[in-house]
Amino acid sequence: xxxxxxxxxxxxxxxxxxxxxxxxxxxxxxxxxxxxxxxxxxxxxxxxxxxxxxxxxxxxxxxxxxxxxxxxxxxxxxxxxxxxxxxxxxxxxxxxxxxxxxxxxxxxxxxxxxxxxxxxxxxxxxxxxxxxxxxxxxxxxxxxxxxxxxxxxxxxxxxxxxxxxxxxxxxxxxxxxxxxxxxxxxxxxxxxxxxxxxxxxxxxxxxxxxxxxxxxxxxxxxxxxxxxxxxxxxxxxxxxxxxxxxxxxxxxxxxxxxxxxxxxxxxxxxxxxxxxxxxxxxxxxxxxxxxxxxxxxxxxxxxxxxxxxxxxxxxxxxxxxxxxxxx
Numbered sequence: 001x002x003x004x005x006x007x008x009x010x011x012x013x014x015x016x017x018x019x020x021x022x023x024x025x026x027x028x029x030x031x032x033x034x035x036x037x038x039x040x041x042x043x044x045x046x047x048x049x050x051x052x053x054x055x056x057x058x059x060x061x062x063x064x065x066x067x068x069x070x071x072x073x074x075x076x077x078x079x080x081x082x083x084x085x086x087x088x089x090x091x092x093x094x095x096x097x098x099x100x101x102x103x104x105x106x107x108x109x110x111x112x113x114x115x116x117x118x119x120x121x122x123x124x125x126x127x128x129x130x131x132x133x134x135x136x137x138x139x140x141x142x143x144x145x146x147x148x149x150x151x152x153x154x155x156x157x158x159x160x161x162x163x164x165x166x167x168x169x170x171x172x173x174x175x176x177x178x179x180x181x182x183x184x185x186x187x188x189x190x191x192x193x194x195x196x197x198x199x200x201x202x203x204x205x206x207x208x209x210x211x212x213x214x215x216x217x218x219x220x221x222x223x224x225x226x227x228x229x230x231x232x233x234x235x236x237x238x239x240x241x242x243x244x245x246x247x248x249x250x251x252x253x254x255x256x257x258x259x260x261x262x263x264x265x266x267x268x269x270x271x272x273x274x275x276x277x278x279x280x281x282x283x284x285x286x287x288x289x290x291x292x293x294x295x296x297x298x299x300x301x302x303x304x305x306x307x308x309x310x311x312x313x314x315x316x317x318x319x320x321x322x323x324x325x326x327x
Contacts, residue, residue, distance in 0.1 A: 062133065063131075063132060063133040063239075063324075063325055065188050065189040065190070067321055067324070068185075068232065068235045068236060068239060068321060069189060069232050069235075070228055070229075070231040070232040070235065072227075072228035072231065073189070073225070073228040073229050073231065073232040075228070076221075076224055076225035076228045076229075077194075077225060079221060079225070080194055080221060080222070080225055083218070083221065086218070102152060103152065103157065106140065106142070106152060106160070106162055107138075107140060107160070109142065109143075110140035110141060110142040110143075110162060111140060111141045111142075112138065112139070112140055113125065113139040113140065113141060118141065120173070121139070121141070121168075121176070122139065124173065124176060124177040124180055125139045125161070125177075125180050127177070127240075128177055128180045128181040128184055128240045129184055131181075131239065131240045131325075132181065132184050132185070132188055132236060132239065132240065133188075134184055134187060134188045136184075137151070137153075137158060137159040137160050137161050137184075137187060138158055138159070138160035138161070139160065139161050139163070139180075140160060140161070140162045140163070141162075141163055141164075141165060141168065142162050142163070142164055142165065143164075143165050144164035144165060144166060145164075145166050146164060146166060147164060147166045147167040147170050147253075147254065148163075148164045148166075148167060149161065149162065149163045149164065149167055149179050149180075149182075149183055150162055150183070151183045151186050151187060151192070153187060153192040159187055159192070161180065161183045161184075163176070163179070163180075167179065169259055170253055170257060170258070170259055170262070171250065171253065172246075172249075174241055174243070174246050175246055175249055175250050175253070177240060177241055178237040178238075178240065178241045178246050178247050178250050179237070179250060180240075181236050181237040181239070181240035181241065182233040182234060182236060182237040183233070184236060184240075185232060185233035185234075185235070185236025185237065186229070186233055188236065189229070189232055189233070189236075191229050191232075191233075194222060194225060194226070194229070195226065195229075220295070223295075223296070223297065223298050226298045226299070227294070227297065227298065227299060227300045230298075230299045230300055230305065231300065231305065231308055234247060234251075234305055234308065234309050235309075235312060235318075237250075238309060238312070238313060238318070239321070239322075239325070242322070244309055244310055244313035245267050247309050248267050248270060248271065248306045248309055248310065249265065249267055251270075251302045251305050251306050251309070252265055252267065252270045252302065252306065253265065254302060255270075255302035255303075270303070270306055271306055271307065271310055273303055274303035274304065274306050274307040274310075275307070277301070277303045277304070278307065
């Protein structure tokens with residue numbers, strides 16, 4: 001099923017997930033850059049974060065998913081694998097007919113990007129896949145006023161990424177490539193299975209006899225993992241564009257951007273906003289409110305993702321990984 005790129009959504013809003021937002025998947029795999037919708041923006045802004053020009057689609061040296069996987073992603077993946085019967089539950093909730101419906105719904109009303117169709121966007125995807133050392137999926141552009149991007153990976157079928165036209169209009173080309181890299185990160189890290197599970201439980205768990213009693217526990221575990229998985233895929237985006245300002249600009253635009261205001265957005269101000277949020281939530285009351293605010297979200301809050309991205313871009317781990325990739 002799909003993973004999204006959009007900002008974080010509450011459980012009740014998971015019917016159609018934005019991109020950069022994760023979407024659960026059992027057989028199908030789905031990942032998003034935003035929040036909790038079935039399906040998953042980046043802009044240019046001023047900022048004092050160290051920037052490095054992105055390479056012209058170099059072939060990287062054996063990049064492995066665990067090279068950039070976030071520690072919380074690793075930890076919560078182990079917790080999910082320890083839940084008995086989770087795979088069986090997913091298979092029971094989503095069969096081949098449902099998978100086919102999802103595929104046809106997406107590819108029947110979108111434009112397939114290729115060398116001969118929107119070649120500039122095709123090149124962005126191809127370059128990102130080469131840098132992440134992974135195979136490029138099919139890539140579709142779909143007319144939709146809600147900025148989003150998402151990935152669908154169905155058993156036995158070639159995975160594909162869908163990007164909404166409104167997201168293309170909101171972002172610069174480099175920001176759009178960061179979104180594509182985020183989606184590729186879900187595929188590179190095999191996030192699809194768990195993403196599909198989360199969506200299934202949210203949308204239909206209570207219709208399955210005997211599952212309602214455990215659905216709440218499973219949702220909590222899955223969405224905790226989803227929030228961590230998004231941090232991993234933000235790292236994949238940075239590895240491709242190699243400019244933290246670009247990735248943070250995407251998060252900022254998803255949080256409150258529009259094409260007419262994009263030239264006035266400022267990355268430094270958004271990072272200062274993130275630090276203010278950390279300070280405001282550092283006392284016991286703030287900590288409680290913060291946990292309550294994020295517990296039911298599939299994605300971390302945009303300001304938290306921005307802070308994580310800023311910190312990782314300054315880390316020795318990131319610099320060492322770049323040296324390994326492009327030596």
